[in-house]
Amino acid sequence: MLALTLVASAAALTATPALAAERPEDAAAVAAQETYPTLFAEEMARAETFVDAMMAEGITVPVPRDPGGGYTHEQHKRNYRAMLLAGQLYELTGEQRYFAFVRDMLLEYAELYPTLGDHPARANQNVGRLFWQVLNDAMWMVHAVQAYETIRDDLTAAERQRIDDDVFRRAADFLSVESEATFNRIHNHATWATAGVGMTGYLLGDEELVQKALYGTAGDGEAGFLRQTELLFSPDGYYTEGPYYQRFALLPFMVFAGAIDRNQPDLEIFEYRDGILEKALLTTIQLTYDGYFFPFNDAIRDKSLNTAELYEGVAIGYAVTENPALLDIARFQGRTVISQAGLEMTRALDAGRAEPFPFRSxxxxxxxxxxxxxxxxxxxxxxxxxxxxxxxxxxxxxxxxxxxxxxxxxxxxxxxxxxxxxxxxxxxxxxxxxxxxxxxxxxxxxxxxxxxxxxxxxxxxxxxxxxxxxxxxxxxxxxxxxxxxxxxxxxxxxxxxxxxxxxxxxxxxxxxxxxxxxxxxxxxxxxxxxxxxxxxxxxxxxxxxxxxxxxxxxxxxxxxxxxxxxxxxxxxxxxxxxxxxxxxxxxxxxxxxxxxxxxxxxxxxxxxxxxxxxxxxxxxxxxxxxxxxxxxxxxxxxxxxxxxxxxxxxxxxxxxxxxxxxxxxxxxxxxxxxxxxxxxxxxxxxxxxxxxxxxxxxxxxxxxxxxxxxxxxxxxxxxxxxxx
Structure with missing residues (x-):
């Protein structure tokens, strides 16, 4: 099973039996014996509450209509979040209702996606399919493909083929071929797009998609994920668009790097450019005051370390580096992610390994x-x-x-x-x-x-x-x-x-x-x-x-x-x-x-x-x-x-x-x-x-x-x- 759900390394995988169970049907027995760290258990309960509420509402996959903030926009966002959490809960608990929820929602998307053209609320941004701009489509894919990874091996052959072809291959083609100009940019939009396409390539065993994601559609390395790590960050890990967008781009950088590390360890992605992704994570945290990001450039002022991007980034960063100062940040956040990286980090936090994060000049x-x-x-x-x-x-x-x-x-x-x-x-x-x-x-x-x-x-x-x-x-x-x-x-x-x-x-x-x-x-x-x-x-x-x-x-x-x-x-x-x-x-x-x-x-x-x-x-x-x-x-x-x-x-x-x-x-x-x-x-x-x-x-x-x-x-x- 491919480790796309926010894991950082093969070593981290073998270290956590509760998440390394061979199949989810065994996970329930393992989970029953597991005593989770407090922070992880609280996050798991929070996820259960959200997913159970989504399941009680019934699956809703509306025809796209609204710009940001509108009903259809927000519903598709809730859907990808619910799918990811349900998939992670399935891995943790083995409960079939979580498996069924992810499967049934993806089958609904398989009905919808082939019918979509340009989003009706398109404006001056590059237009998406599910959303008004292609960026949000890429964000949907980054989350959805992780959810799909948790259930794909348990689907029937027909279900798997349907979702492979009518959701993920179509979405990957839209992001990398139809939206080629965005995909090949040196920009946070392209980071999300390459991450979604690359993880899809790993999951489907499609080498062509992986190569596009890593090296750009021309395959010459002048675009793609690796080129973005070279051009978007300074040697100190500062992201050229500023702290607000550094926080936003951190999630696809770290999540896709985890997938690369698992599937192509020879690339040594976390050592790339003298450990640029670790530097980027630490710099992101340094560019805050009392938890809030310095709001220069196009920044929304209320963004802080308490965001989904940093919950995941801190967990992955700790799994890779075991930097005890990151545990201090997790303690400040009071949140984590219900992935293996999150479990490893919260265990270390409970073990008292945290050290104060060194905010300094x-x-x-x-x-x-x-x-x-x-x-x-x-x-x-x-x-x-x-x-x-x-x-x-x-x-x-x-x-x-x-x-x-x-x-x-x-x-x-x-x-x-x-x-x-x-x-x-x-x-x-x-x-x-x-x-x-x-x-x-x-x-x-x-x-x-x-x-x-x-x-x-x-x-x-x-x-x-x-x-x-x-x-x-x-x-x-x-x-x-x-x-x-x-x-x-x-x-x-x-x-x-x-x-x-x-x-x-x-x-x-x-x-x-x-x-x-x-x-x-x-x-x-x-x-x-x-x-x-x-x-x-x-x-x-x-x-x-x-x-x-x-x-x-x-x-x-x-x-x-x-x-x-x-x-x-x-x-x-x-x-x-x-x-x-x-x-x-x-x-x-x-x-x-x-x-x-x-x-x-x-x-x-x-x-x-x-x-x-x-x-x-x-x-x-x-x-x-x-x-x-x-x-x-x-x-x-x-x-x-x-x-x-x-x-x-x-x-x-x-x-x-x-x-x-x-x-x-x-x-x-x-x-x-x-x-x-x-x-x-x-x-x-x-x-x-x-x-x-x-x-x-x-x-x-x-x-x-x-x-x-x-x-x-x-x-x-x-x-x-x-x-x-």
């Missing part, structure tokens, strides 16, 4: 060779209240990428303080464009001003042209994760090729004596060839408590900031030209205060606004932002700092340190160097010295207030008074 390069920028994650502290800065210096991310070079986000105390909008989409809610991406995904969510990234002349990076953006990526210049000073530095010089603007940005976590948490320092240099308008937005979460400046407020009417590239979606609430002493704003979120402080340059204007203008269908979230604007200059340097401080307890009616503890933020330019000094109310003073020199061994020296400061490398923290 890391740099993840982007691109197949690791030379297309990077994503930097800076962390301070542990647990759900730790501080984390996410810095996106990565490539465009294909069609799901946003125009947000050198952007960043900040998390603290379980909240996203400096935000990324993610996708403008209500997934599978039919009332919102059939669950598809909304028009505002293009006009707002992807545009640069919707991110914490520099905008020139109110136009997005690469002028909003994806083809142009695909040709370029930032350069990661430096990264360091020390105890008192962590930073990332990156640059890009062709985000505005017509304007000749180059930008370099340093983002750092800086410890300052007397402050409860490190401050986040942001230094951004921009230089162009002609006078321009430079806008630096900050999208924040919270309610304004105090402004150091007095803006001209728009209380009767809210003007719109601009007319394109996302500016048409910004209401203007106020404008100000602050002085050095008043260049700050403080807001509160979840009982914590945050002060954003910046160094004003000559003529700098601050614009306070909110998203949601020109949104007649109420598709956008209303979220605040502040923009630092410098107009009519050829070059600009933005120096900003974000400080978390104080506490507010509404129940106790108690407020502590609601005002900033920083007395001054100063910027000094000395030749090629920049010095930023941070002074607290208690008199502590720290400097951050930036050389802008990517040579990590170079030594630099500058004079500040009569004192010589010497440092090595790109940037350094220097204590000027008190402290360490």
């Amino acid at each position: 890391l740099l993840f390069t982007d691109g197949p060779e690791g030379d297309q920028g990077a994503v930097a994650v800076l962390r301070d502290g542990t647990g759900p209240e730790h501080l984390a800065v996410v810095i996106k210096n990565a490539s465009q991310g294909m069609g799901h990428g946003h125009f947000d070079k050198l952007s960043w986000q900040l998390y603290n105390r379980g909240e996203e303080i400096v935000r990324d909008y993610g996708a403008a989409r209500f997934l599978n809610i039919e009332a919102k464009e059939g669950g598809r991406y909304l028009p505002e995904n293009e006009t707002w969510a992807k545009q640069t001003v919707a991110h914490n990234a520099l905008v020139v002349n109110e136009r997005s990076h690469f002028y909003g042209d994806r083809d142009l953006a695909d040709l370029s990526a930032p350069t990661q210049l430096a990264f360091e994760a020390g105890e008192a000073f962590q930073y990332s530095a990156a640059s890009i010089d062709d985000a505005y090729p017509q304007d000749g603007v180059a930008m370099t940005r340093v983002l750092a976590l800086v410890e300052v004596e007397g402050l409860s948490q490190p401050v986040t320092l942001d230094v951004l240099r921009a230089e162009g060839q002609r006078n321009a308008t430079f806008d630096l937005p900050l999208h924040y979460s919270g309610h304004i408590m105090r402004l150091g400046f007095d803006p001209a407020r728009n209380v009767a009417e809210r003007p719109v900031l601009g007319s394109g590239h996302g500016y048409e979606h910004i209401w203007v609430d106020g404008r100000a030209t602050p002085d050095a002493a008043g260049s700050f704003m403080t807001w509160i979120l979840d009982g914590r205060f945050y002060t954003y402080r910046f160094v004003p340059t000559q003529g700098m204007e601050v614009i306070l606004g909110e998203s949601g203008a020109n949104d007649p269908n109420f598709n956008l979230r209303r979220e605040p932002l502040a923009i630092q604007r410098v107009d009519g200059v050829q070059a600009a340097t933005f120096v900003s700092l974000l400080e978390s401080h104080g506490l507010y307890d509404g129940a106790a009616e108690q407020t502590v340190e609601s005002d900033s503890q920083i007395a001054a933020l100063r910027h000094h330019r000395q030749g090629a160097y920049d010095l930023v000094t941070i002074e607290t109310l208690a008199g502590e003073e720290v400097a951050v010295a930036i050389s802008w020199d990517a040579d990590p061994n170079a030594t630099h020296s500058a004079t500040f207030e009569g004192r010589e400061i010497t440092w090595q490398g790109y940037a350094a923290r220097v204590v000027l008074t008190g402290g360490e």
Whole structure:
């Protein structure tokens, strides 16, 4: 029997007698003697409840009609989930009702599938048969073929032939031949398609299907599953479309790899590219905060480690690697899968083998060779209240990428303080464009001003042209994760090729004596060839408590900031030209205060606004932002700092340190160097010295207030008074 049901290796198979019973008719006796680990038993009970409810409703295989979120769409999704779980329950219990349910449903699909043409709700995506887009057909097949594997040997010859020919061979032909353009892409849609076709090939003993899945329809290796592992992941395991789609693609990568490992162990798929699939799994987990994925690019914000893809990925990953840190993630999830991999993992968890997962500051390069920028994650502290800065210096991310070079986000105390909008989409809610991406995904969510990234002349990076953006990526210049000073530095010089603007940005976590948490320092240099308008937005979460400046407020009417590239979606609430002493704003979120402080340059204007203008269908979230604007200059340097401080307890009616503890933020330019000094109310003073020199061994020296400061490398923290 072919091991397609989420198993990772032949060694894992022989290690678990309950699932290695030769045939399901023997499984009931084995199961009766088996004491399952708690987590596995709970998952098994959950599966029984779902499948029993589906069986009680009767088998329903409707003629496809609806887009995402509609009745037929959701029913076919429920069907493939129920088939897979029923098949796994059949293997575990030997109960014939589970066998009959899978058999009868697949026979119903054998009646339906030959009658299908293009889905009637097709839109701009590649059209499917059972679903409105071919991606969902591939997802159906990945699940259904695993279910079929559990019952195929127990069917009559006629039943087996009928399902082989009228369901799986037809579906494989549709995915690989009729949808060849999708199948041969380097993209998550193709990952699902190749996985479904390849596992079908193994199950049916069809070498041609296996070869197509592994090497593409031309068989030359320029497409197919193996090529996807080469081109979609960086050497660090970062998936080019971002964490949200890395989570989504992980399931077919891991499940198909398990099938490859079982059927063609000579390919050594889990050792391929220096263990790229294990790296991908660990990187997927690292790209989270408090369990939720960092929501940049086309991300749905509510996706977390508690998803089907990660339940299966963590189980398979543990079966392959026996990494005890993955047990910690399984414990956090409180869920698993009722496969052999899930059983092995939960046994190890019950045996107390878990070790804490090492969330830490890391740099993840982007691109197949690791030379297309990077994503930097800076962390301070542990647990759900730790501080984390996410810095996106990565490539465009294909069609799901946003125009947000050198952007960043900040998390603290379980909240996203400096935000990324993610996708403008209500997934599978039919009332919102059939669950598809909304028009505002293009006009707002992807545009640069919707991110914490520099905008020139109110136009997005690469002028909003994806083809142009695909040709370029930032350069990661430096990264360091020390105890008192962590930073990332990156640059890009062709985000505005017509304007000749180059930008370099340093983002750092800086410890300052007397402050409860490190401050986040942001230094951004921009230089162009002609006078321009430079806008630096900050999208924040919270309610304004105090402004150091007095803006001209728009209380009767809210003007719109601009007319394109996302500016048409910004209401203007106020404008100000602050002085050095008043260049700050403080807001509160979840009982914590945050002060954003910046160094004003000559003529700098601050614009306070909110998203949601020109949104007649109420598709956008209303979220605040502040923009630092410098107009009519050829070059600009933005120096900003974000400080978390104080506490507010509404129940106790108690407020502590609601005002900033920083007395001054100063910027000094000395030749090629920049010095930023941070002074607290208690008199502590720290400097951050930036050389802008990517040579990590170079030594630099500058004079500040009569004192010589010497440092090595790109940037350094220097204590000027008190402290360490």
